Amino acid sequence: MEDKGISKDEVFKFLRNFKKQDMTHRSGRILGSMCTCPHEVGLKAYSMFSESNLGDPGLFQGTKIMEDEVIAMLGELLGKKDVCGHIITGGTEANIMAMRAARNSFRINALNSGERDNQNSSKIKVLKPSKIKNLEIVVPKSAHFSFKKAADMLCLKLREAELDDNYCVDLASVDSLISDNTVAVVGVAGTTELGKVDAIEELSKLCLEKDIFLHVDAAFGGFSIPFLNEIGYDLPKFDFSLEGVCSITIDPHKMGLAPIPTGGILFRDKSYLEVMSIETPYLTEDRQSTIVGTRTGASTAATWALMKYLGKEGYQKVAGKCMELTNLLTQGIRESGFELVTEPQLNIVAFRSPKMSLWEVADKLEEKGWAVSISSYPQAIRIVVMPHLKREHIEEFLDDLKKIK
Ligand SMILES: Cc1ncc(COP(=O)(O)O)c(C=O)c1O
Known part of the structure; x- marks a missing residue:
């Protein structure tokens, strides 16, 4: 650090230089990321609330009201307003919170023969530590790596369920991994690598039957599946309308067009927040359930503004356009002599070359300026058709793909 500061002009000259080395979503060259160009309305709202700290909500009461409204709007979108x-x-943070809520709830034994009492959560008591060792979570093999972090941080054993031929979680495998120590089962609505939607309705039945916490990771699909269904797609149910679903991750900074970092965690009822709450002696509120303390209100403002501004109609257009471009891309990939590893369910396309290795294809595409990614299971070139991609980007990509074949 310099002894004396440099001028503003110099600072921004340096910043522009750093920025030049970054890729931009706007260029249309980023094909393997789940992030996108933040919408201008979200950015404006974000900058208006850059000083608000939701870790101390008594000081930022307007922002807190907005957060409550955003959570209610998201809940309504996902089948339960309250x-x-x-x-x-x-x-990542949302999935860790969900696993923490599940683990802590498991540790808590309701007074009346193990039933949770959501009306009066003061009636709960904690089991002896000897009874709560070796706890486990059952996640699909396709689950995001954030569950590995959650398992590590929360001292839970991660048990990975096999996938079926369609790369969705195999229900028999989930069933076989459930034990008396299972604190949560996870289903994914929009897997990271292939955009697949697990059979959440079946998982919900299974978890209700076995009285196990079911978390749905809809970080990617949460902001598109409901809108796609409204415009005529037929994607499976995955939300709180299924009684067994206890929590849902939904990321506004993915298909919701919000600036980074903006994630969302929703719980069916307040008992799940209560089991994580810690006393906060010097703040305006007595207790806090989030992992972080100081927490920006700007992400909340951006999400509130975008949901109000775009409305259902706006998000239907965004999700619908991504699916149209996904179809254009899959058609072009087939016509260029490449093979899809599976039919896309959402806006993610995975393909291989019958002649070249994946690395060869990825390198050749990179030489032409495309940033694709490689999925791990099954191994394939993976393209996420995010809202920053336009028809001309897809057409240009397909032209280059034909050339490298
Ligand atoms: C399904 C799913 N869950 C969780 C995450 C983690 O989200 P983040 O990178 O915002 O922490 C991702 C990221 O791609 C994801 O695809």
Whole structure:
């Protein structure tokens, strides 16, 4: 650090230089990311609330009202208006919170023969530590790596369920992994690598039957599946309308067009937040359930503004356009002699070359300026057709793909 500061002009000259080395979504060259160009309305709202700290909501009461409204809007979108939750940094934090709520709830034994009493959660008591060892979570093999972080942080054993031929979680495999120590089962609505939607309705039945917490990771699909269904797609149910679903991750900074970092975690009822709450002696509120303390209100403002501004109609157009471009891309990939590894369910396309290795294809595309990614299971070139991609980007990409074949 310099002894004496440099001028503003110099600072921004340096910043422009750093910026030049970054890729931009706007260029249309980023094809393997789940982030996108933030919408201008979200950016404006974000900058208006850059000083608000939802870790101390008594000082930022307007922002807190907005967070409550955003959570209610998200809940309504996902089948239950009166949910609880928070706007946080992203899918990783949301998934960790969900696993923490599940683990803590498991540790709590309701007074009346193990039943949770949501009306009066003061009636709960904690089991002896000897009874709560070796706890486990069952996640699909396709689950995001954030569950590995959650398992590590919360001292839970991660048990990975096999996938079926369609790369969705195999229900028999989930069933076989459930034990007396299972604190949560996870289903995914829009897997990271292939955009697949697990059979959440079946998982919900299974978890209700076995009285196990079911978390749905809809970080990617949460902001598109409901809108796609409204415009005529037929994607499976995955939300709180299924009684067994206890929590949902939904990321506004993915298909919701919000600036980074903006994630969302929703719980069916407030008992799940209560089991995580810690006393906060010097703040305006007595207790806090989030992992982080200081927490930006700007992400909340951006999400509130975007949901109000775009409305259902706006998000239907965004999700619908991504699916149209996904179809254009899959058609072009087939016509260029490449093979899809599976039919896309959402806006993610995975393909291989019958002649070249994946790395060869990825390198050749990179030489032409395309940033694709490679999925791990199954191994394939993976393209996420995010809202920053336009028809001309897809056409240009397909032209280059034909040339490298
Ligand atoms: C399904 C899913 N869950 C969670 C995450 C983690 O989200 P973040 O990177 O915002 O923490 C991702 C990220 O791609 C994801 O695809």
